[in-house]
Amino acid sequence: MDTLTNIRTFLTVVRAGSFSAAARTLDTVPSVITKRVDQLEHQLKVSLFTRTTRKLDLTEVGERYYPRFMTIIREIDDAFQDVTSSRHRIEEKLRIKCPTTMAIQYYGHILTDFQRSYPGIRLELLLIDRSVNPVEESFDIAIGALPTSYANVEDIPLCPLPRIIVASPTYLQEKGMPKHPSDLIHHDCLTFLAAGNRWQFQGDKGPVSVDVTARVSVNDSHVLMHAVENHLGIAIVASHIAEPSLRQGLATEILSHYPVPDLWVKALVPRNRRGNAAVEAVISWLKNASQPAPPWEQIPLSKITRQAPS
Known part of the structure; x- marks a missing residue:
């Protein structure tokens, strides 16, 4: 049950004056409008409309809920607008290191999706398979799976690598x-x-x-x-x-009785770059793409076309 959709439908019915008019406004059929309003009434355990064959009126409870729902939807829309606007306001160039295979198969796609959502953040992605000290080599974020750690660098775990x-x-x-x-x-x-x-x-x-x-x-x-x-x-x-x-x-x-310890895919970030809006946006995006399931479980390798080396 999508409560927000049902609330928006209720508000549209009130403004349009009928279920059929609301259906035309929302480009759907009256039965869908009826179902959404019924779901909302069932969830609230109240009747929002008095319905007759000729007339549709708000009940006393419906009149009380209408302005409150208007406020809730307006605040939600404003919040989403603020988030979208803030994405477009962040402008910066970030240097990111990632191992070749991880970048080609997974994190390259993930970072491409990120850039679409944050067009003001320019990304310079370098494919490097060795461990990199992001402070010494001027990276904002270094993605890797080797256990190496460095001074003044924060290790942010993304997902295990069995x-x-x-x-x-x-x-x-x-x-x-x-x-x-x-x-x-x-x-x-x-x-x-x-x-x-x-x-x-x-x-x-x-x-x-x-x-x-x-x-x-x-x-x-x-x-x-x-x-x-x-x-x-x-x-x-x-x-x-x-x-x-x-x-x-x-x-x-x-040698399955002698398991090899898991590695962890992690993002290495210079401590003086933590708190930077662009860096934090990338880190949050990487975490969401890597948890709770790692990228290779979301996009199985068998579904990715690759040509074996010859």
């Missing part, structure tokens, strides 16, 4: 199935450059660390997954990126 360790069935058939993280030193490992070669796991008796030797190191998650699909070795990748390959049988999750 990861798993995977290999292709063909690779496992040829090289064998690792039983423990320590077995990885005897395997071909594929690493994400910015994350380094020390892989962390959570075991029954606590954390387990393994320094792996990289057969291939890349700075793009899709290239990493493509290498897995082509039997080059074992990799740690984000669960949502691995999911299509797992579903198609091109990859298999391994």
